[in-house]
Amino acid sequence: MTAPRACPCRDCCLDGAPDQIARMVHDLSGIVIGPDKGDILRARFQRRARLLGLKTLAAYFDLIAGASEERDRFISLLTTNVTGFFREAHHFDLLARQIMPGLDRIGRRINIWSAGCSSGPEPWSIAMTLQGHCAAMARRTRILACDIDAAVLHKARSGCYGADEVTGLSAAQINRHFCACGDGPLRRWRVAPPLRGMVEFRQLNLHDVWPGLPAFDVIFFRNVSIYFDPPAQRRLWQRFHDQLRPGGWLLIGHAERVPADLQHLLRPAGLTAYRRPDQNCEAVP
Ligand SMILES: C[S@@+](CC[C@H](N)C(=O)[O-])C[C@H]1O[C@@H](n2cnc3c(N)ncnc32)[C@H](O)[C@@H]1O
Known part of the structure; x- marks a missing residue:
């Protein structure tokens, strides 16, 4: 019995070889993908590729190699941006x-x-x-x-920033350093x-x-x-x-x-x- 042909990924589907994704991410940002993050990132890239009408992840990566706007999108998909006012005070x-x-x-x-x-x-x-x-x-x-x-x-x-993002600040700090824009739940602080x-x-x-x-x-x-x-x-x-x-x-x-x-x-x-x-x-x- 012949073994099933391994999916080449470059041409036939949106799977993308894990090492290809890791290499692309590392080359563009220096970020090392942890074992728990690979599948999450792949899903994000797949969604983005589909949205752009691309059939393979390789085609998406080729696009990133050339187009700076899409490269910025790609980087945004992979970074972790957790932060906060006066974090590690x-x-x-x-x-x-x-x-x-x-x-x-x-x-x-x-x-x-x-x-x-x-x-x-x-x-x-x-x-x-x-x-x-x-x-x-x-x-x-x-x-x-x-x-x-x-x-x-x-x-x-x-x-x-939204109200949920300025929770680390005191009322005095908000009054002194921010202006309010909008009202009610739409209120933001600038x-x-x-x-x-x-x-x-x-x-x-x-x-x-x-x-x-x-x-x-x-x-x-x-x-x-x-x-x-x-x-x-x-x-x-x-x-x-x-x-x-x-x-x-x-x-x-x-x-x-x-x-x-x-x-x-x-x-x-x-x-x-x-x-x-x-x-x-x-x-x-
Ligand atoms: C977890 S946030 C930390 C934010 C802030 N320093 C703090 O401690 O609250 C990590 C930030 O590093 C940025 N970052 C990751 N790789 C980077 C790189 N190669 N060059 C510049 N910034 C990078 C990410 O985009 C992200 O916004």
């Missing part, structure tokens, strides 16, 4: 109590990077912390907020002008080159490295070190760690906080 306490007082002594412009900013609550929370604790410092601070996902960046830039001028949003794949970025005083790189493989993570720890000013801070997510053999570049400085050593001031506090 200890970093905002650290910013207000330790980092800002240290920077206040320096009169120059301050640069902060939210790398993997999702739909914006992280950079807006940074801006609120600065405005809330020292308006003069806020005026000389620029926050760069980057993400690979164009759809979440669009929302981040709009600064517009970030108000003083904060809006502080943040620049930019689409960026962190695995690509970082053209024209300044040296940063603080980098928030939280809950992003968990999606990458260890070699990609190592490259990023080194690149973040290079992009920090001496004495600058790197803040990462609760499930993330800079490996011990790189801690001469990024020294532990509190809960999921690291600092680039300052040669001129050996004892970074």
Whole structure:
């Protein structure tokens, strides 16, 4: 008896070989698909391919290789964008109590990077912390907020959030930093002008080159490295070190760690906080 012919996938159906999907996702974003995520992603890609009238996943992948608009869609289908205002709140306490007082002594412009900013609550929370604790410092601070996902960046830039998304904020914070638009269940909250001028949003794949970025005083790189493989993570720890000013801070997510053999570049400085050593001031506090 002859064995049934294996489905070639390239030509006959929308199944798509799992390794082909994983390779495509990794090549375009650096994201490693966990064993539990493969089927979910395949279903999303299949739905999208069908909608576009394509008969195979291979045809869909060919389209992505060429068309930038569809590539943005593809990336939006695969990213995990969970976020929230003042998420992992200890970093905002650290910013207000330790980092800002240290920077206040320096009169120059301050640069902060939210790398993997999702739909914006992280950079807006940074801006609120600065405005809330020292308006003069806020005026000389620029926050760069980057993400690979164009759809979440669009929302981040709009600064517009539903009532269910601002639950992490106090009434005082909402009154001070947001304007209400709409009424009743349709009411939304829009970030108000003083904060809006502080943040620049930019689409960026962190695995690509970082053209024209300044040296940063603080980098928030939280809950992003968990999606990458260890070699990609190592490259990023080194690149973040290079992009920090001496004495600058790197803040990462609760499930993330800079490996011990790189801690001469990024020294532990509190809960999921690291600092680039300052040669001129050996004892970074
Ligand atoms: C779970 S969210 C974290 C958001 C925010 N940092 C926080 O902690 O609330 C992860 C974000 O990383 C972004 N991301 C994933 N891969 C990326 C890459 N290669 N370059 C830039 N951003 C990426 C995703 O689009 C997503 O918005």
